[in-house]
Amino acid sequence: MPISQAFFQRSNALLLAVGIAVLVVIVATSLWLTAASERYFGEVTAARAVRSASADLLSLVQDAETGQRGFLLTRDESYLEPYTAAVSRLADQRVRLEQAAARLREVDPILQRVTGALDRKMAELAATVQATRRGDVEAATALVRSGAGKRLMDELRADLNAIVATSETELREAIDAQLTASNRLRWTTIIGAVLILAMAGAASWTIISYTRELVAARREVEVLNIGLEERVRQRTDALVKANEEVQRFAYIVTHDLRAPLVNIMGFTSELEAMFKPIDAYVEAGAAASPEQKAAAEEALRVDVAEAIGFIRSSTRKMDGLINAILKISREGRRELRAESVDLAALIETAAGAVHHQASAEEDGGIAVDSQVPRIVSDRLSLDQIMGNLLDNAIKYRAPDRPIRIAVRTRRERRGWVTIEIEDNGRGIAASDHERVFELFRRSGAQNTAGEGIGLAHVRTMVRNLGGDIAVRSELGKGTTFTVTLPPDLAAYRRSAEA
Numbered sequence: 001m002p003i004s005q006a007f008f009q010r011s012n013a014l015l016l017a018v019g020i021a022v023l024v025v026i027v028a029t030s031l032w033l034t035a036a037s038e039r040y041f042g043e044v045t046a047a048r049a050v051r052s053a054s055a056d057l058l059s060l061v062q063d064a065e066t067g068q069r070g071f072l073l074t075r076d077e078s079y080l081e082p083y084t085a086a087v088s089r090l091a092d093q094r095v096r097l098e099q100a101a102a103r104l105r106e107v108d109p110i111l112q113r114v115t116g117a118l119d120r121k122m123a124e125l126a127a128t129v130q131a132t133r134r135g136d137v138e139a140a141t142a143l144v145r146s147g148a149g150k151r152l153m154d155e156l157r158a159d160l161n162a163i164v165a166t167s168e169t170e171l172r173e174a175i176d177a178q179l180t181a182s183n184r185l186r187w188t189t190i191i192g193a194v195l196i197l198a199m200a201g202a203a204s205w206t207i208i209s210y211t212r213e214l215v216a217a218r219r220e221v222e223v224l225n226i227g228l229e230e231r232v233r234q235r236t237d238a239l240v241k242a243n244e245e246v247q248r249f250a251y252i253v254t255h256d257l258r259a260p261l262v263n264i265m266g267f268t269s270e271l272e273a274m275f276k277p278i279d280a281y282v283e284a285g286a287a288a289s290p291e292q293k294a295a296a297e298e299a300l301r302v303d304v305a306e307a308i309g310f311i312r313s314s315t316r317k318m319d320g321l322i323n324a325i326l327k328i329s330r331e332g333r334r335e336l337r338a339e340s341v342d343l344a345a346l347i348e349t350a351a352g353a354v355h356h357q358a359s360a361e362e363d364g365g366i367a368v369d370s371q372v373p374r375i376v377s378d379r380l381s382l383d384q385i386m387g388n389l390l391d392n393a394i395k396y397r398a399p400d401r402p403i404r405i406a407v408r409t410r411r412e413r414r415g416w417v418t419i420e421i422e423d424n425g426r427g428i429a430a431s432d433h434e435r436v437f438e439l440f441r442r443s444g445a446q447n448t449a450g451e452g453i454g455l456a457h458v459r460t461m462v463r464n465l466g467g468d469i470a471v472r473s474e475l476g477k478g479t480t481f482t483v484t485l486p487p488d489l490a491a492y493r494r495s496a497e498a
Contacts, residue, residue, distance in 0.1 A: 015203045019196055026192035033185040037178055044178060047171035049100035050107070054163045057093045057114075060086040061121060061156055065149070068125045072132050072140055083129065090122065097163075104170060107163050114159045121152040264311050336378040336464060338490040343417070344370035346379070347407055350386035357394050357403075364402035366390075372409040372417050376488040381461045386419075388458050389481050393423035398476070415487050416467075422480040428473040436471065466492040 067083025070076075094115070101107050124143065131140035143149070277295040284292055351366045359365040375382075390405065397403040406422045428436060437459045462469045467485035486492035 011206050012203055015199045015206075019199045019203075022192055022195045022199070026188060026196075029188045029192075030185060033181050033188065037181040037185065041174075041178055043103070043174035044171060046100060046103045047167045047174055050097070050104055050167040051164050051171065053093065053097035053100045054160045054167065057090075057097050057118075058157060058160045060090055060093055061118065061153070064090070064122070064125055065153060068128055069144075072128060072137075072144065075132060075137075080129065083125065087122070090118075094118070101163065104163075104166060107166050110159050110162050110166075114156060114163070117152050117155045117159065121149065121156060124149045124152060264315065268311070336381065336489065338376055338488075338493075339379060341375050341377055341379050341382060343372050343375045343382075343409060343419075344368075346382055347386060347409070347419075350383065350390055351405075351407060353387065354390050354394050358405055361402040364404060366405045366407065368407045370407075370409045372411050375417055375485065376490060377465055377485060378489065381465055385458050385461055385483060386421075388454050389421045389483075392454060393421060393425060393479075396479075397423070397425045398478075399426075411487070412484075417485050417487055419483040419485070420480055421483075422478065424478040427475040427477050427479055428471065429475050430473075433471050433473065437469070465489060 063082040064086035067080050067086065070079030071083065073079075097114075098111065101111050128140040128143050128149075131137070131143065277292070277298075280288075280292055280296070282296075347368055347370055351368055355366055386407075390407075393405050394403060401424060404424045406420070408420045408422070410418050410420075412418060437455050459469050462483055462485070465485055466489060467483060469484075470482045471479060472482070473479035
């Protein structure tokens, strides 16, 4: 189906609008999913920071306790280095944990307990260290043996582990959410890309198809321009032929119609003379002589009957000529219907209708070689053309040999179709090759019935289809009629009207 300019503009505008809409949706969705991914990444980072800060704080408390126990046992200040380092870093680590846990509201109660327990634990450690430094080892040992420090350490460990567990849960949920957002972003990109590619493909197909049609139209215009001079020449030749045919037709009509009319007028005049003996006999009445009576009877029985017969024959001839003229005229006015015709099947059907006449004798028959399967033309005209030419091949057969007819179809270089009907009949003299196409003209011995309008009718139909017909023949050897037709009658009409 040809693509119109309006359809091309509407389809591309629609595809562009849909493409922009899809692109906007993709961008908006991508921005939203990117923001969500960044948010989830922040949650992952925060959860990891809480987990790391909790683990580091617990490690510092354990280091402080390790240094306190070593100093208590050895009273060597060097064992207090882990304790001293832990105490110096503890405040910063507590701030770090509080800042990291600010986004995890569910750990606030636990963090408050950790703060209290941490203060008490560090106070307990400081008390034992101070008592040991004063030399009151028993007091320091008593504080350790009371179990308060162990309970505080257990509470700290449990609370910090709870914070770590909560942060782990938050971390897994944030990672899962981030993965989901990433997958959605990926699928959004893929689906959007597929939609855009599909629309781009549709737009490309429309553009390519429209461009091809433009290129084809341009080539057709170029071909038309190149062949303009040839078409002008062809049309000039056609007009000259048409003018010659009109002149021949006018001559034939005036001559062939005038001849029987002259006969009628002549025999009418003779009738007047023939009735004189009859009038004389009637006027004489009873006094008429035997000679007058014999003359009147002879004029009535012989002369008048003969004149009426000639008049009737002339009127029949005039009626046949007028009917032939009307037949040609009606064919010229008939509306042609361009349709796809199975040319091979049409020829087979036409050949089948006369095959029994051609194959009545041994070695006789019709051979069909069709290399053009279909043609766009008027089916009725093609059928009448083939039927008439095959009938003529049968009618004008050579009496001394079986009739053989060959029907061939070929496609010429410029695309036109040729149909050849070749027979081995009695042939046509070279001087009659053009004459056989004239109305009421026949060639050779007139031993078959006919009015002389068949080939004139065929040429009229062929030229109505945009083609032409030619004859090659040798007297006594056979005849070949070649019909040349355009492959597409509708396209030929459009070209002719351009």
